[in-house]
Amino acid sequence: MITNEFWLERWRSNGIDFHMEGVNPKLVNYWPSLPKGSRVLVPLCGKSNDLIWLAEQGYEVTGVELSSLAVIQFLGDNDFTFETHQEGDLKVHKVHDLPLRVVEGDYFQFTESGFDACYDRAAMVAMPASRRKEYVTHTLGLLSSSASILLISLRYDGDKQGPPFSVDETELSDLWGPGMQKIAVENLVQTTEEYKALGHHLFEESVWRLQH
Template sequence: MITNDFWLERWQAGRIGFHQEGVNPKLMDYWPILAKQSKVLVPLCGKTNDMIWLAEQGYQVTGVELSSLAIIEFIGDNDLTYETHQQGSLKIHKVNELSIRLIEGDYFAFNEQNFDACYDRAALVAMPEPLRKKYVQHTLQRLTDKAFLLLITLQYQGDKKGPPFSVGAEEVIQLWGNQIKKLASENLMETNPDYRDGSYTSFEESVWHIDQN
């Protein structure tokens, strides 16, 4: 079973192959124009610079991350300053230069609501199968009824197993409901040489959204 300690150890050991430098091109391609100051939730955010991009578009960004090391590296890598206060079991780190808050702690202990949008690049695929339904339900409870969701998933076959885990299209629809729609898919074995080492027979990355406006 994948536990919190598993992820903390991965960060401590620097085994963070899931981290992407720069801003994810699919975020820039598929994120809609939302009202300025919209509240955007980024579950299991790590130290992704996608949060910088979202904040620069004029949104209020809240990333939730278990690892204090990930948060420290995000702040240090981007030369940011911050203020921190404790809220129950969570630490709230408020960045001074941008409209970004980093919530340090277990995502399932984070109970704020009324987010206008959610960006999930690496959260659902980090969840082992027994936790996925709980994760989706918890996330939906954080969002408004009209919230926008941008979700990126992986579906693959081969010798390597997750995390990140393979989550097929049928499971995505079963978890999120019929309102979720696929926007695009990319065969990473054709476009990225890192996936041609013989570990996989197929590797597809898909972009999904829920747009209820």
């Protein structure tokens, strides 16, 4: 059972192989052109440097992360000065000198809405099938009706059980709606030896975008 405690323990034990150092090239290559000042939501953001890249483009960036350890590492590793205040059960850390804040707490308790865009690098694929619809419904409820979405998904063969979970394309389209278009795909078995060593013939990372 994938619970909040499961993720907190992954961070405590440094079992964070999902964390990517540097900025994700797929974000840089495929992020849609949006007006400066657009409000961008990054669910389950961990300590990703993608947050910084988005803020440096001039967007108002809000990351949401359950693990206080991840938040502390993100703020500390980047030597950010910041201020913190409480909003209900959530802690909001506002970074100085960048249009960036990290909301610490359960994503499903975060209810601020009207975001202009969403970037999902490893959030949907962190959700077991039993919670995926809830995650997508909650996320769409936080976005404006004309919001853009950039999502990176995974599909793989073999006996591996996630997270990250394998999500087939039909389910992804059913969850997010027909506007989501696949714009790039890469079979990581062909480029990264570790996936082949694990016995995969297919470990496909795909990029999806919804843009109005």
